[in-house]
Amino acid sequence: MDFVKGLSRRSVLQVGAMAAAGASGFVPTRFAIGNTAKVKVGFLLPYTGTYAGLGEAITNGFKMAIEERGGKLGGREIQYVAVDSEANPAKGPENTNKLVSGENVDFIVGPVHSGVALGMVKVVRESGTITIIANAGAGAATGPLCAPNIFRTSFTNWQTAYPMGKVAVDRGLKNVVTMSWKYAAGEEALSGFEAGFTKAGGKVTKQILVPFPSDEFQANLTEIASLKPDGVFVFFAGAGALKFVKDYAAAGLKSIPLMGPGFLTDGVLKAQGEAAEGVLTTLHYADALDTSENKVFRAAYAKAFAKEADVYAVQGYDAAQLMVQGMAAVKGDAGAKPALIEAMEKAVIKSPRGAFTLSKAHNPVQDIYLRQVKNGKEIVIGVADKALADPATGCKMA
Amino acid sequence: MDVWFFLIQLLNGVQYGLLLFLVASGLTLIFGIMGIINLAHGAFYMLGAYLAWWLAGLTGSLVAAVVLSLPLAALVGYVIEALLVRTLYKRDHLDQVLLTYGLILIFNEAQRILWGNDVHGIAMPTAVNWSVRLTETLSYPVYRVILSGICAALAVVMYVVIAKTRFGMWVRAGASNRDMVAALGINVKLLFGVVFAVGAALAGLAGAISTPISSVAPGMGDTVLILCFVVVVIGGVGSVKGAFLGAMLIGLADTFGKVFVPDFASFTVYGVMAAVLLWKPRGLFA
Numbered sequence: 001m002d003f004v005k006g007l008s009r010r011s012v013l014q015v016g017a018m019a020a021a022g023a024s025g026f027v028p029t030r031f032a033i034g035n036t037a038k039v040k041v042g043f044l045l046p047y048t049g050t051y052a053g054l055g056e057a058i059t060n061g062f063k064m065a066i067e068e069r070g071g072k073l074g075g076r077e078i079q080y081v082a083v084d085s086e087a088n089p090a091k092g093p094e095n096t097n098k099l100v101s102g103e104n105v106d107f108i109v110g111p112v113h114s115g116v117a118l119g120m121v122k123v124v125r126e127s128g129t130i131t132i133i134a135n136a137g138a139g140a141a142t143g144p145l146c147a148p149n150i151f152r153t154s155f156t157n158w159q160t161a162y163p164m165g166k167v168a169v170d171r172g173l174k175n176v177v178t179m180s181w182k183y184a185a186g187e188e189a190l191s192g193f194e195a196g197f198t199k200a201g202g203k204v205t206k207q208i209l210v211p212f213p214s215d216e217f218q219a220n221l222t223e224i225a226s227l228k229p230d231g232v233f234v235f236f237a238g239a240g241a242l243k244f245v246k247d248y249a250a251a252g253l254k255s256i257p258l259m260g261p262g263f264l265t266d267g268v269l270k271a272q273g274e275a276a277e278g279v280l281t282t283l284h285y286a287d288a289l290d291t292s293e294n295k296v297f298r299a300a301y302a303k304a305f306a307k308e309a310d311v312y313a314v315q316g317y318d319a320a321q322l323m324v325q326g327m328a329a330v331k332g333d334a335g336a337k338p339a340l341i342e343a344m345e346k347a348v349i350k351s352p353r354g355a356f357t358l359s360k361a362h363n364p365v366q367d368i369y370l371r372q373v374k375n376g377k378e379i380v381i382g383v384a385d386k387a388l389a390d391p392a393t394g395c396k397m398a
Numbered sequence: 399m400d401v402w403f404f405l406i407q408l409l410n411g412v413q414y415g416l417l418l419f420l421v422a423s424g425l426t427l428i429f430g431i432m433g434i435i436n437l438a439h440g441a442f443y444m445l446g447a448y449l450a451w452w453l454a455g456l457t458g459s460l461v462a463a464v465v466l467s468l469p470l471a472a473l474v475g476y477v478i479e480a481l482l483v484r485t486l487y488k489r490d491h492l493d494q495v496l497l498t499y500g501l502i503l504i505f506n507e508a509q510r511i512l513w514g515n516d517v518h519g520i521a522m523p524t525a526v527n528w529s530v531r532l533t534e535t536l537s538y539p540v541y542r543v544i545l546s547g548i549c550a551a552l553a554v555v556m557y558v559v560i561a562k563t564r565f566g567m568w569v570r571a572g573a574s575n576r577d578m579v580a581a582l583g584i585n586v587k588l589l590f591g592v593v594f595a596v597g598a599a600l601a602g603l604a605g606a607i608s609t610p611i612s613s614v615a616p617g618m619g620d621t622v623l624i625l626c627f628v629v630v631v632i633g634g635v636g637s638v639k640g641a642f643l644g645a646m647l648i649g650l651a652d653t654f655g656k657v658f659v660p661d662f663a664s665f666t667v668y669g670v671m672a673a674v675l676l677w678k679p680r681g682l683f684a
Contacts (some may be wrong), residue, residue: 226403
């Protein structure tokens, strides 16, 4: 019995080996691959942990844009490879390598966490893999670490915070306390706000940084109450944003206006409930944006995924648009990198947020909206800064 | 920096410490009595929070949700003990770590499948949705006071049960000498199953009752888990009294660290742990 089993297994292996050898004879040359083999698109996004919802939205938005445009990139079918970044900066380079060396992808889309982005950027600067950052706002990725193959369809942390400085002063808020988690995104947002705020004549009385991702804010809220500022500017996102806004209201601090980049309320507004009333935010997108592009996009997204689209879905959607335009220009030849990059640089993205182009550092030049929560809904008050480009300090495109 | 400010921060620290105690007490019970390193403890915390959120949506009442989620968390704990953990008592800690780490992954994935990846919150019940005004600008939410009361009451209940009842005697005996307890005719299997279920229920309860002042989100159990281990290690493995003091110490260290040495805020908790372990390598009460 054992003998027969062993024999049959061996013969199966032989057949397998023969089949593999035979197949390899038909593998086309590299040039021919250009139009026949699938384009490999790698997602480096968080699919578990605090940011899992964001990774999901970016993936959904991306795939929706591709489906709407015929499901292909430059005429080629797409193969998706997803790696869970776990929003873990320590694993950033390793996870990027999984896609770059392990899977040999043509494109990378991701990540959410700025720390992961910095690790990823180091790897793709070496490999030259075309990369579209669909969320992480780390300034360095389109600043000192910018590279021809690195693009961004989201924002820089600076962009989402700088315009609020002038808004605060215009509203008569002269002394403001800022607060965030002690990590790249938070610190960049706070310094962006401070730059705009001091330029307009305001003064940051105190900057409070708490360990990431701690969400026990009570001690610092007590501190804010004792400082009695005119306003408070914070950067928090996801579960931390939900909790901060609720704690802020419960601590009786609502008489002091609360401001921040839009992540403070996006996606968690309903759960924040009454506590979010009156919160002022700036962001490159607003769910309530009254344009036909946005309405069509939101309706299609809601239909496809049975949930409301958010800013992350928009960023994923636009990453796909950018890729589609680039690949159309080179007719699907992802190997023709200079031409591909040139086409992507010139792209005009008809985004649900409003059309935008890319700066020399490959970061969106976009309108930043001022929004406020009124009666449980995010209302767009106006444009806080028109066609705002990140200063991209330190970017020298090779 | 007046006296009021200091007193309010003291209150913040005690309140945080009490909540930490509630989560960590279950871990120290399981760790001390059964010798199981339960990395999935944070997952039970998450389970409690998600159950409370889900049941509150169904029933419309937070109290009902908390009351219902408690036996559910205990049941899940009991089933996991009976099916999985029980087979590992004779194995070394590494196997237990492997199993309970696997459970974290399974819990997280189950959460994703059942409830999705969105961040949720529970509205504060209107009856307790008010605050006590402490200073001109600061109020203290009354729910936090109630929460502290519940945690303190549970600490007392646990103390009485463990120190004064027959069940508590078995538990203490089981912690010191498992084989002897079994030899004396106590059904150790059942005892351990119940202890594991109680531990899971305590973590679940902590998750459930903190939902109105917290958020219900993927990965919420992971940060809690680390703090729980810090508390348990400081207190001395298996000592509920130690866990209480450890939790208070961590609650205060975290609160005052954030206010007075903000640059080292992420370190204060571990600094306290290191200091305690240098002084008493086996924890305060071991």
